[in-house]
Amino acid sequence: MSILRKLNKLQMIILVDMDDVLADFDGEFYRVWKILHPEKPITPPKARKHFYIRDESPEDYQPLITEINTSPGFIRSLPLIKGGTKAINEMKNMGHTVFICTTPLIKYHNCVKEKYEWIEKHLGAKWVEKLILTRDKTLIKSDILIDDKPEIIGAAVPSWEHILFDKPYNRDITDKKRLNWGNWREIIEDRRQE
């Protein structure tokens, strides 16, 4: 195998999801909820069984949940998930082409700009150019997609292998590889050698 072919084989296009993979959406939501609605118990992140908070919350919580998620500054101020930004910079330095692929909230008004601001703040202006906003991730070509959502469907047959970012609410999925910011190097290395 020539050096060039070897290099090509080693370099992948990698999509990385943003909410709950790089940015701690659920953790921040839970923190704010407990302050605003201390009398209303809600499932803590570690005990979650569903991808959407709304799917394990009573009907009367729904407008309150949306009010927090869509409020000005919520997305911009999301804390980092430990190890995430370091990992994607390292992937890039390994020669991979990395894009951040995120689905904006239906109520996009504060969310979309703040996603760009978050990336600029935590990763710098160069990474802003690597941000893709789409509600259909099956359309985006890549070798792998690192995403916490259990099942990802859309208009196309995906080109990527979906590697699960490990979360309590996706642990019932057993037919996909599972990654966290501790073990990502091994998982990426395995995929590269296939």
Next chain:
Amino acid sequence: MSILRKLNKLQMIILVDMDDVLADFDGEFYRVWKILHPEKPITPPKARKHFYIRDESPEDYQPLITEINTSPGFIRSLPLIKGGTKAINEMKNMGHTVFICTTPLIKYHNCVKEKYEWIEKHLGAKWVEKLILTRDKTLIKSDILIDDKPEIIGAAVPSWEHILFDKPYNRDITDKKRLNWGNWREIIEDRRQE
């Protein structure tokens, strides 16, 4: 050929660019420029030879150009390009899966939210879900991409055929099909029968 296979063959994924294809970015820019800088001549849209206005404008115009493009309300208030929104609704009714694929300005602060607002205003909330923001369109899988930019490059080998949305500044490109909102049905029909 079975009816189902026939149907599949007839239905395509179509990406449609936004600026200068659906929304009249250049026309509005020129209108505002003439009001703000009547003493500074600038190339009118019909005489443009370059894709970017900045590429045919003197150095001292550059900050003034950016000032207009990035000002609050500029993107939100872009006029419609005649026939564009009607055409994409018609494509959808023909059974095609249509997405609007747009590259935000590097100075994204007003641009990104206003792109969503423009789509919601002129096409409705359902189309907001079909909006894809990316600075690399080669990653987006589809059968065709309707775009006025002469050459579109990026990290991947595109899956789409690039069909040029006809503009003065792309008329030197002769090896691509050319489309406008008058003749689009024939061009789409041709592509479908290939």
